[in-house]
Amino acid sequence: MNKNQLAVLENFILFAKANTTELEKAATEVVGSAGREQLAQIGYLVAAVLFILGIKGMTHPRTAVRGNLLGAVGMFLAVLVTLLQQGVSLPVVLSGIIVGSAGGMVLAKRVQMTQMPQLVALFNAFGGIASVLVAGAEVLKGPSPETDGVVAGFAAGIAGLIGAVTFSGSMVAAGKLQELPQFKKPWSFDGLQITNLVLLCVGLLLVFMMVDNSGWEYFPLVLLALLLGVLLTLPIGGADMPVVIALLNSYSGLAAAAAGFVISNNVLIIAGSLVGASGLILTSIMCKAMNRSLSNVLFAKMGPAAEGPAADEVYEGKIKRTSPEELAMLLDGVQRVVIVPGYGLAVAQAQHIVRDLANLLEADGVTVEYAIHPVAGRMPGHMNVLLAEADVPYEQLKEMDEINPTFSQCDVAIVIGANDVVNPVANTDPTSPIAGMPILDVSEARTVIVIKRSLSPGFAGIPNPLFAADNCLMLFGDGKKALTELVSAIKEG
Amino acid sequence: MTLITALTIFVLAIFIGFEVITKVPPTLHTPLMSGSNAISGITLVGAILAGGSTFGSILGFLAIVFATFNVVGGFLVTHRMLAMFKKK
Numbered sequence: 001m002n003k004n005q006l007a008v009l010e011n012f013i014l015f016a017k018a019n020t021t022e023l024e025k026a027a028t029e030v031v032g033s034a035g036r037e038q039l040a041q042i043g044y045l046v047a048a049v050l051f052i053l054g055i056k057g058m059t060h061p062r063t064a065v066r067g068n069l070l071g072a073v074g075m076f077l078a079v080l081v082t083l084l085q086q087g088v089s090l091p092v093v094l095s096g097i098i099v100g101s102a103g104g105m106v107l108a109k110r111v112q113m114t115q116m117p118q119l120v121a122l123f124n125a126f127g128g129i130a131s132v133l134v135a136g137a138e139v140l141k142g143p144s145p146e147t148d149g150v151v152a153g154f155a156a157g158i159a160g161l162i163g164a165v166t167f168s169g170s171m172v173a174a175g176k177l178q179e180l181p182q183f184k185k186p187w188s189f190d191g192l193q194i195t196n197l198v199l200l201c202v203g204l205l206l207v208f209m210m211v212d213n214s215g216w217e218y219f220p221l222v223l224l225a226l227l228l229g230v231l232l233t234l235p236i237g238g239a240d241m242p243v244v245i246a247l248l249n250s251y252s253g254l255a256a257a258a259a260g261f262v263i264s265n266n267v268l269i270i271a272g273s274l275v276g277a278s279g280l281i282l283t284s285i286m287c288k289a290m291n292r293s294l295s296n297v298l299f300a301k302m303g304p305a306a307e308g309p310a311a312d313e314v315y316e317g318k319i320k321r322t323s324p325e326e327l328a329m330l331l332d333g334v335q336r337v338v339i340v341p342g343y344g345l346a347v348a349q350a351q352h353i354v355r356d357l358a359n360l361l362e363a364d365g366v367t368v369e370y371a372i373h374p375v376a377g378r379m380p381g382h383m384n385v386l387l388a389e390a391d392v393p394y395e396q397l398k399e400m401d402e403i404n405p406t407f408s409q410c411d412v413a414i415v416i417g418a419n420d421v422v423n424p425v426a427n428t429d430p431t432s433p434i435a436g437m438p439i440l441d442v443s444e445a446r447t448v449i450v451i452k453r454s455l456s457p458g459f460a461g462i463p464n465p466l467f468a469a470d471n472c473l474m475l476f477g478d479g480k481k482a483l484t485e486l487v488s489a490i491k492e493g
Numbered sequence: 494m495t496l497i498t499a500l501t502i503f504v505l506a507i508f509i510g511f512e513v514i515t516k517v518p519p520t521l522h523t524p525l526m527s528g529s530n531a532i533s534g535i536t537l538v539g540a541i542l543a544g545g546s547t548f549g550s551i552l553g554f555l556a557i558v559f560a561t562f563n564v565v566g567g568f569l570v571t572h573r574m575l576a577m578f579k580k581k
Contacts, residue, residue, distance in 0.1 A: 044538075048506075051532050052509060052513060054528070054532075055510075055513050055514060055517070055525070055528070055529070055532075056513050056516075058517045058521050058524065058525050058528065059513070059516045059517050059518070059521075060518070061518075061520065061521060061575070061578040061580075062580075064521055064524060064575045064578065065572065065575045065576065067528075068524070068528055068568060068571045068572055068575055069572075071528060071531065071532055071568065072531070072568040075531070075532070075534070075535065075537075075564055075568070078535065078537075078538050079537060079538065079541070082537075082538045082541045082542060083541065085541075085542060087541045087542040087543060087544045087553070088540070088541055088542075088543055088544035088550050088553040088554065088557070089544070089550070092550055092553070092554050092557075093541050093557060095554075096540075096553075096554045096555075096557030096558045096561065097537075097557060097561045099558050099561075100557060100558040100559065100560065100561025100562040100564075100565065101561050101562075101565040103558075103562045103566070104561065104562040104563070104564070104565030104566030104567070104569065105565055105566070105569060107562075107566050107570075108565070108566045108567075108569035108570035108573065109569070109573075111570060113574070116523055116527070116570075116574075119527070119566075119570065120523075120526050120527055120530060123527065123530035123531075123562075123563050123566065123567055124530065126534075126559040126560070126562050126563050127530060127533040127534060127536065127559075127560070127563050129556075129559050130534070130536040130537070130540060130556045130559040130560040130563070131536050131539075133540065133543075133552045133553070133555050133556035133559070134536050134539040134540050134543055134552075134553075134556050136552050137540075137543035137544070137545070137549045137552040137553050137556070138543065140545065140546060140548060140549045140552070141543075141545040141546070141549055148495070148496060151496045151499075245526075246526070249526055249529065249530070252530070252533050253529065253533045255536075256533045256535055256536045257503060259536055259539050260499075260539070261499055261503075262539075263539050263542060264494040264499060265538065265539060265542075266494070266499075266502055267535060267538060268535055268536065268538060268539055269499060269502050269503050269506065270502060270506040271532050271533065271535035272533060272535065273503050273506040273507045273510060274506060274507075274509070274510040274513075274514075274529070274532060275510075275529040275530075275532055275533040276507065276510070277506075277507050277510025277511050277514055278510060278514045278525060278526075278529045279526075279529070281511065281514050281515060282522060282525075282526065285519075285522075372519070372520075374519060377523075379522075379523060379526065380519070380522035380523060380525075380526065381519055381520060381521060381522025381523035381524070381525070381526075382523050384519070384520040384521070384522075384523065385523045385524070385574050385577065388574070388577040388578045388579070389577050391577075391579065393579055393580055393581035394520055394578045394579070394580070395580065395581055396581075397520050399518070399519045399520075
């Protein structure tokens, strides 16, 4: 088989220069027309294995690049063996692939790392709509003799429902993450949840009706699901977006798996369920990191501003200001510094100057580490990518569970642009909106330095007693400017 | 392929997914997401097999464009990100 595959590959390259019929002939010569279907199935199996090995490579930064390449090879193989089968005519396929590749390449090259959440939301949307279109084309064709019509109809309905919800929901999420003015404020109305429930029930009814294979239900089903996706995502606030895009990531995989059931194709089912599982795991990790249930994130109304002690009460007379020069002296002769970055750091584009600060400290023999809260960025793992972009080595990026027990051996913790994720109220006040949320225990460090514009609250809207703690010093100002001043103060000192 | 075969593959693949993906460290969660976006572009295979009528081919063409966008964009941006993760 290996020789055959190689021969087919060579033939494919030949074909790229020649034309359609030549490939058809060549492929038939190599494997015979009946063998092509079998060759395709074996190709799909190899592709599925490569996808699994590819994801397995993602378990360590050292092997991740190779893992991603394995996945890409698997995809190339799957597409190649598919081209040998009948379907959309080859010129149409190739022009579609060229258009899609060009768009994908441009975006992948141009996107800034701060914009990754929007890009992933857009990818989720495209995955969803692709499944809707594939299922739609199959509904149009009617069931083929060798497939079970009832299964195909039902699966097409599911693919349409999930795919369309994923598409419109992800487009709204992308708009929110891009901070388009239209999506600035979470939008809701009384009875929204009842409306959604009714839409979902009607949608499921249409899915069940699809088993008769008359096909007319598909179009209204997709329209309804598009509306449902918008209504489900609009009320969700910016801080909850990491959960939403992880969930929509999972949906886009499940829609692909459903499309696999429609055309009885193994590789679609396997790849789709891998992505579905991945999205679900990330969703649950994000929910745990905020100590909220998924239904709370998705359906809870935005409550009125939290009650509890007023900011003045917490901060009055207890805030100690500091200056870059004072900090430079403080950092002289310390042994271990932990930097706690929040999204404010990325917004200020201060990752690189943080790296400069770390370099200076390391040159003095100081151990520098970064404590990364799971929701520090706008999507799972976002902050790690932003720091990696600034050439921070990955061994220094520590996750919460690993670094929390070590804060007591830390001389200075520097909190930059983070607020709620270091608020001790989460552990002490069961009535607070962030009660039970796992936090980074920075107050255990000998000295805590908080670099922040003002005492304004974070997303949770509550004051942070950490700022008033005895061992906490506040350096007010823009993150980037403050750090630049600190770096030059250390250089001078 | 019977429904039972398809369901078996589906369920087993989900289990494999859970086993493998729970071992991915938080550091790599963003590349994991963009990489899995690329893998869910596998609908490209379904899109190529679509067709039949003219309208079916139009739907197929659009699906090919969207799915390829995911495949190419997803793998490239993941590669770009992973290349940034360096040892000391």
